[in-house]
Amino acid sequence: MSAGSLELKGVTRAFGDHVAVNDISFEVPSGELVALIGASGSGKTTTLRITAGYEMPDSGSVMFDGRDITSLPPQKRGFGMVFQHYALFPHMTVEQNVGFGLEARGVGKQMRLDKARAALDAVGLQKAGPRSIQSLSGGEQQRVALARALVIEPKALLMDEPLSNLDPTLRQSTRDELRSMLHRVGVPALFVTHDQEDAFAVADRIALIRKGILLQIGTPEDLYDRPSSLGVASFIGRATILPAEDLGDRVGVTIAGQRREFGASKPNGQAGKLNSPHVVLRPDALEIARDGDDAAWRGEVVNRRFTGGSAVYRVKVGEGTVLEVESGEMGLREGDPTGVRVSREPLPMVAGE
Amino acid sequence: MKQGDNRRSLFLALPVLALLVWTVAYPNVAVIAGSFEDGLGHWREFVDSPADREALWTSIVISLASVVASLGIGVPLAFLLSRFEFPGRRILRGVATLPAALPPLVGVISFLFLYSESGVVTRAIQYFFGMAEAPWRLQGVSAIIFVHAYTMYVYVFLFVSAGLERFDTTLDEAASGLGANGWQRLRYVTLPLLTPALAGSMLLVFMTSLGSFSAPYVFGGGIRVLATQIVSSKLNGSLGLAYVETTVLALSAVAGLALFRWLERKRKYTSSGKGSTTRRVIKSRRVQVVAALLATITVIVLVLPHLMIILVSFAVDGAWTTQVMPPEYTLDNYRRLFSEAELWRPMVNSLSMAVIATAANLIVCFVAAYLIVLRKFSGRKTLEVLVALPWAIPATAIALGLAATFNRNDLFSARILIVGTFWILPLAYFVRGIPLVSTAIEGSLRQLDPALEDAARGLGASWWLTMRKVVLPAARPGLVAGGLLAAVTAVGEFVAGVVLYTHSNRPISMEILAQLRQLAFGTASAYSVLLILLVLVMTMTARSFEERMA
Numbered sequence: 001m002s003a004g005s006l007e008l009k010g011v012t013r014a015f016g017d018h019v020a021v022n023d024i025s026f027e028v029p030s031g032e033l034v035a036l037i038g039a040s041g042s043g044k045t046t047t048l049r050i051t052a053g054y055e056m057p058d059s060g061s062v063m064f065d066g067r068d069i070t071s072l073p074p075q076k077r078g079f080g081m082v083f084q085h086y087a088l089f090p091h092m093t094v095e096q097n098v099g100f101g102l103e104a105r106g107v108g109k110q111m112r113l114d115k116a117r118a119a120l121d122a123v124g125l126q127k128a129g130p131r132s133i134q135s136l137s138g139g140e141q142q143r144v145a146l147a148r149a150l151v152i153e154p155k156a157l158l159m160d161e162p163l164s165n166l167d168p169t170l171r172q173s174t175r176d177e178l179r180s181m182l183h184r185v186g187v188p189a190l191f192v193t194h195d196q197e198d199a200f201a202v203a204d205r206i207a208l209i210r211k212g213i214l215l216q217i218g219t220p221e222d223l224y225d226r227p228s229s230l231g232v233a234s235f236i237g238r239a240t241i242l243p244a245e246d247l248g249d250r251v252g253v254t255i256a257g258q259r260r261e262f263g264a265s266k267p268n269g270q271a272g273k274l275n276s277p278h279v280v281l282r283p284d285a286l287e288i289a290r291d292g293d294d295a296a297w298r299g300e301v302v303n304r305r306f307t308g309g310s311a312v313y314r315v316k317v318g319e320g321t322v323l324e325v326e327s328g329e330m331g332l333r334e335g336d337p338t339g340v341r342v343s344r345e346p347l348p349m350v351a352g353e
Numbered sequence: 354m355k356q357g358d359n360r361r362s363l364f365l366a367l368p369v370l371a372l373l374v375w376t377v378a379y380p381n382v383a384v385i386a387g388s389f390e391d392g393l394g395h396w397r398e399f400v401d402s403p404a405d406r407e408a409l410w411t412s413i414v415i416s417l418a419s420v421v422a423s424l425g426i427g428v429p430l431a432f433l434l435s436r437f438e439f440p441g442r443r444i445l446r447g448v449a450t451l452p453a454a455l456p457p458l459v460g461v462i463s464f465l466f467l468y469s470e471s472g473v474v475t476r477a478i479q480y481f482f483g484m485a486e487a488p489w490r491l492q493g494v495s496a497i498i499f500v501h502a503y504t505m506y507v508y509v510f511l512f513v514s515a516g517l518e519r520f521d522t523t524l525d526e527a528a529s530g531l532g533a534n535g536w537q538r539l540r541y542v543t544l545p546l547l548t549p550a551l552a553g554s555m556l557l558v559f560m561t562s563l564g565s566f567s568a569p570y571v572f573g574g575g576i577r578v579l580a581t582q583i584v585s586s587k588l589n590g591s592l593g594l595a596y597v598e599t600t601v602l603a604l605s606a607v608a609g610l611a612l613f614r615w616l617e618r619k620r621k622y623t624s625s626g627k628g629s630t631t632r633r634v635i636k637s638r639r640v641q642v643v644a645a646l647l648a649t650i651t652v653i654v655l656v657l658p659h660l661m662i663i664l665v666s667f668a669v670d671g672a673w674t675t676q677v678m679p680p681e682y683t684l685d686n687y688r689r690l691f692s693e694a695e696l697w698r699p700m701v702n703s704l705s706m707a708v709i710a711t712a713a714n715l716i717v718c719f720v721a722a723y724l725i726v727l728r729k730f731s732g733r734k735t736l737e738v739l740v741a742l743p744w745a746i747p748a749t750a751i752a753l754g755l756a757a758t759f760n761r762n763d764l765f766s767a768r769i770l771i772v773g774t775f776w777i778l779p780l781a782y783f784v785r786g787i788p789l790v791s792t793a794i795e796g797s798l799r800q801l802d803p804a805l806e807d808a809a810r811g812l813g814a815s816w817w818l819t820m821r822k823v824v825l826p827a828a829r830p831g832l833v834a835g836g837l838l839a840a841v842t843a844v845g846e847f848v849a850g851v852v853l854y855t856h857s858n859r860p861i862s863m864e865i866l867a868q869l870r871q872l873a874f875g876t877a878s879a880y881s882v883l884l885i886l887l888v889l890v891m892t893m894t895a896r897s898f899e900e901r902m903a
């Protein structure tokens with residue numbers, strides 16, 4: 001375990017019969033940014049709250065810098081937390097909000113004010129100090145919440161859906177700022193989101209949680225290209241997932257009676273034969289085939305979606321299978337016949353559930 | 354169309370404005386004018402009288418102390434019940450508001466039976482420890498504050514509970530994440546956010562204490578407060594002095610109003626985010642036992658006055674002298690109440706006067722609320738002030754104002770003779786009920802989208818049809834709640850009764866007092882029980898009506 005890192009070990013928490021967090025373990029080294037993602041009710045927020053100290057795990061432990069802090073109350077942990085609705089104190093000005101953590105630590109008034117202003121500077125809110133919380137826009141509130149968490153020089157930074165209340169354009173720019181700012185601060189940072197685009201854009205690594213269980217933790221590329229299970233493959237990115245034949249380092253895929261073979265990759269640590277093997281076909285691993293391409297599956301365009309630089313087609317092959325294909329070819333329309341072929345190998349293979 | 358609406362508003366507003374000016378504003382003018390009828394003479398009399406100076410000072414001290422005591426009980430109880438889960442929480446929550454259900458005089462009497470020198474609790478302690486004398490005397494300032502704290506902490510409890518219900522607990526979590534300890538969170542986050550609730554309830558306690566009459570009247574001993582001074586001056590025939598005292602009392606109330614409103618405004622903010630309350634379950638076995646024990650004791654203390662009144666209502670009049678508990682029990686008290694016409698009379702009186710006053714309240718206040726909320730006509734501000742005025746004036750002052758105004762027939766000064774007739778008490782109840790009923794109806798009407806009224810008119814509905822099918826249904830919850838509150842207050846009313854009653858229209862509370870003076874504790878308690886039952890029946894009728902309509 002590296003210095004200043006945050007670690008969860010076998011953390012479990014149940015509410016009545018409902019196991020919200022089930023034996024979750026992972027480590028966030030200092031300076032790394034980890035996103036906890038999952039559907040609502042998956043247990044990601046409970047995991048974050050246990051890390052912050054607002055909930056006690058039934059078993060397992062939270063470690064910081066090699067020290068067990070499981071039973072340490074939040075006010076003694078020295079972590080910075082950004083809440084989903086920011087939880088800014090409505091009866092205080094922006095400055096007073098940012099300075100509150102310093103006040104709790106007994107920092108004198110002038111020092112408090114100086115540091116609060118510097119923190120507001122850092123998030124681009126130089127002049128907002130004396131303003132009231134109600135007068136701020138959503139994006140400004142988010143920055144104040146971040147400044148308030150950073151000004152106490154936190155040992156770790158925890159954020160609950162920090163971007164979910166921002167409108168789409170603001171969200172794009174805030175992602176980039178957040179990422180560079182967090183890397184500058186250089187402490188372990190953990191944030192919860194239900195939006196994988198946020199996770200892809202901001203996080204160094206992503207931890208995917210479903211029904212309280214940690215399905216996979218890894219870089220965004222890991223989760224996308226080498227999903228550990230069918231659950232991960234279907235949650236992360238878009239994909240058509242079909243039953244297939246496990247041929248060791250190759251995969252046999254049969255659609256509408258036409259069988260093809262491709263190079264394949266298996267999840268880490270699952271070298272043997274997979275149980276009920278499935279292949280993951282990402283839109284960007286497929287392409288529109290030219291007429292007469294023997295390797296292609298023939299079908300018909302049922303839906304076309306323009307995405308800017310490319311178009312995404314849903315192509316119906318045979319009776320029941322619809323493949324999603326991302327292509328630079330813009331000319332096809334609904335009802336046009338076309339072929340689809342694999343453009344990128346190896347294809348990820350996962351075990352069925 | 355618009356022109357017609359305005360004319361109709363004015364047509365509705367004029368009679369209501371006139372009635373309110375005549376019954377609400379004018380009596381105050383009469384009192385103030387009366388205080389100067391002898392130039393500054395009565396005022397000099399007031400300033401030179403040690404008794405009056407003492408009364409003013411004591412009134413203010415008692416009111417402020419009642420605020421502090423109510424805060425001391427109400428705030429911790431509200432925190433305990435809304436933040437923690439422990440054995441006995443539900444029962445405690447159920448009885449926490451019980452003291453407010455006791456009519457003012459009844460609460461005072463039950464305290465007399467429980468904690469006075471000859472009270473059950475006092476004597477039990479005296480005999481148990483073998484003391485020669487009672488361990489305490491329920492008299493003077495501390496006794497009054499004790500009774501006030503018991504009945505008025507409920508305001509603080511209700512306001513703070515509601516505030517905590519809306520409280521966004523993530524703010525508390527945010528503070529602890531930033532390193533604030535329990536005390537710092539309370540001091541810098543929770544309490545500032547509860548300031549509006551605290552100020553509102555403090556104001557209510559202060560105003561109620563200032564106007565409180567029954568506790569000083571029964572427990573006062575040698576203590577003088579303004580409310581009792583006014584009545585005794587009036588009974589002594591020093592009307593001019595009574596007017597000065599009334600003016601001073603009303604001014605103190607207005608000063609209190611200004612003070613607490615200022616406190617409330619200072620901390621004005623709009624809460625953001627969703628409130629979420631999670632009760633912390635107390636897990637430690639030992640703390641659980643302590644909590645359960647404390648809850649049990651509190652429940653007993655809260656229920657005891659009610660139980661005591663019920664018990665004494667079966668006691669034989671005059672038999673209870675030096676024993677801890679009443680020695681003999683009988684159903685006679687109730688039998689006599691129901692069979693003797695002269696004893697039954699106050700029940701009929703109180704009920705009919707309350708019904709008349711409440712009916713008038715409903716009609717007048719509905720029109721006023723309709724004009725204030727839905728019609729933007731020019732006299733709106735005046736109407737708002739008139740409707741709220743009786744709330745800022747202590748009950749004794751209202752009663753004296755009516756006595757000063759409606760005491761003779763004089764068309765020239767717009768006076769008619771009502772004092773000494775049946776109608777004076779319903780009039781007093783009506784005036785006291787105005788702010789209660791108006792506020793309730795205004796609250797309901799504010800939830801009505803003004804566009805609905807326009808939409809109905811746009812669909813071709815006449816003004817009257819719109820009123821019946823759109824406005825009245827929207828006002829209904831307010832009419833029911835406000836009407837109930839006014840009726841309950843009127844049935845148990847005491848102060849106006851003392852100042853204005855005549856033998857033929859004496860209300861229940863006056864009869865209770867009369868029985869008490871003859872040491873007929875059993876009969877007095879039987880009346881009290883019937884009064885409580887009456888309030889209970891009214892509350893349940895209103896509730897079931899509201900449920901059937903909703």
